[in-house]
Amino acid sequence: MAATLNQEKLKSFIRDIPDFPKKGILFKDITPLLKDPEAFHTAVALLAERFSDSGVEQVVGIESRGFIFAAAVAYELKAGFIPVRKKGKLPSVTERISYQLEYGEDTLEIHQDSIEKGMRLLLIDDLLATGGTASAVCQLVKKMGGIVAGIGFLVELSFLQGRDKLKGFEPHALITF
Amino acid sequence: MAATLNQEKLKSFIRDIPDFPKKGILFKDITPLLKDPEAFHTAVALLAERFSDSGVEQVVGIESRGFIFAAAVAYELKAGFIPVRKKGKLPSVTERISYQLEYGEDTLEIHQDSIEKGMRLLLIDDLLATGGTASAVCQLVKKMGGIVAGIGFLVELSFLQGRDKLKGFEPHALITF
Numbered sequence: 001m002a003a004t005l006n007q008e009k010l011k012s013f014i015r016d017i018p019d020f021p022k023k024g025i026l027f028k029d030i031t032p033l034l035k036d037p038e039a040f041h042t043a044v045a046l047l048a049e050r051f052s053d054s055g056v057e058q059v060v061g062i063e064s065r066g067f068i069f070a071a072a073v074a075y076e077l078k079a080g081f082i083p084v085r086k087k088g089k090l091p092s093v094t095e096r097i098s099y100q101l102e103y104g105e106d107t108l109e110i111h112q113d114s115i116e117k118g119m120r121l122l123l124i125d126d127l128l129a130t131g132g133t134a135s136a137v138c139q140l141v142k143k144m145g146g147i148v149a150g151i152g153f154l155v156e157l158s159f160l161q162g163r164d165k166l167k168g169f170e171p172h173a174l175i176t177f
Numbered sequence: 178m179a180a181t182l183n184q185e186k187l188k189s190f191i192r193d194i195p196d197f198p199k200k201g202i203l204f205k206d207i208t209p210l211l212k213d214p215e216a217f218h219t220a221v222a223l224l225a226e227r228f229s230d231s232g233v234e235q236v237v238g239i240e241s242r243g244f245i246f247a248a249a250v251a252y253e254l255k256a257g258f259i260p261v262r263k264k265g266k267l268p269s270v271t272e273r274i275s276y277q278l279e280y281g282e283d284t285l286e287i288h289q290d291s292i293e294k295g296m297r298l299l300l301i302d303d304l305l306a307t308g309g310t311a312s313a314v315c316q317l318v319k320k321m322g323g324i325v326a327g328i329g330f331l332v333e334l335s336f337l338q339g340r341d342k343l344k345g346f347e348p349h350a351l352i353t354f
Contacts, residue, residue: 064241091194
């Protein structure tokens with residue numbers, strides 16, 4: 001119940017920015033939530049709490065906005081942090097995955113030595129939109145022998161049905177539009 | 178004393194990657210430290226502890242690797258988090274600053290409404306190299322009326338003398354090479 005009240009309050013810190021990044025898109029801006037010390041702390045604590053019994057060893061964060069919540073949740077859970085980055089940014093040997101965007105495709109990389117067989121990982125990102133990015137990262141983690149022990153988002157845009165791409169993972173979102 | 182021992186141990190988690198991002202550069206890779214739960218937790222806690230008496234209201238993080246430590250330190254200090262991003266990434270009205278790189282220049286942006294006059298800000302980044310980026314962000318914050326209450330880095334490459342560009346701010350680094 002307390003969590004529900006908190007989640008309603010958190011929602012009020014997300015603001016709409018029309019026509020960003022391009023005309024016709026209503027962007028959900030999380031920076032007012034980040035800037036409010038209580039809202040930011042509550043959001044991180046609630047995300048971490050949701051997965052505190054999941055035996056999480058590592059939290060995976062996706063460049064770049066995804067690093068914000070993933071790193072803070074990793075700290076709260078006393079887990080490690082594994083960055084997933086855009087092509088060419090990680091310095092050592094990587095595994096990579098390419099996935100479709102609305103127009104064209106994108107490639108993400110993770111260090112080959114970051115995931116050990118049977119390791120339990122939590123994926124934390126700020127936004128679940130179409131689910132393409134999160135789904136690609138889950139595939140990558142599984143291909144490397146890791147176990148996706150949970151997926152958490154700050155915001156879910158449910159009308160984009162990204163949840164359908166993450167079947168079997170039961171993603172958790174703090175705020176839903 | 179405990180802190181010093183911890184810092185020596187932390188240093189052992191930074192690995193050298195030769196010829197990254199280009200030939201002749203010995204890259205300091207922090208991902209082994211991020212991945213070790215105890216090392217990551219200790220590093221964030223030590224950075225936060227150093228500034229716990231500085232009256233920090235907001236922690237400023239620089240895209241994208243800088244988000245990792247800045248967000249976790251913000252969480253530990255119960256402060257807000259303000260992202261500094263590359264050009265065109267922030268959705269609302271921004272202030273921007275351009276600064277020189279070794280070759281060419283780069284531009285960073287911050288939301289205009291993120292900083293209030295007299296607000297006390299802590300800049301946290303993973304690496305102090307030449308100091309160009311941190312110095313540009315400090316100028317931007319001051320121009321907007323904010324007070325740089327502290328600057329903290331995970332790693333300082335002291336032979337690049339970035340500290341000289343941050344005179345008056347007394348930057349703190351956990352690990353020095």
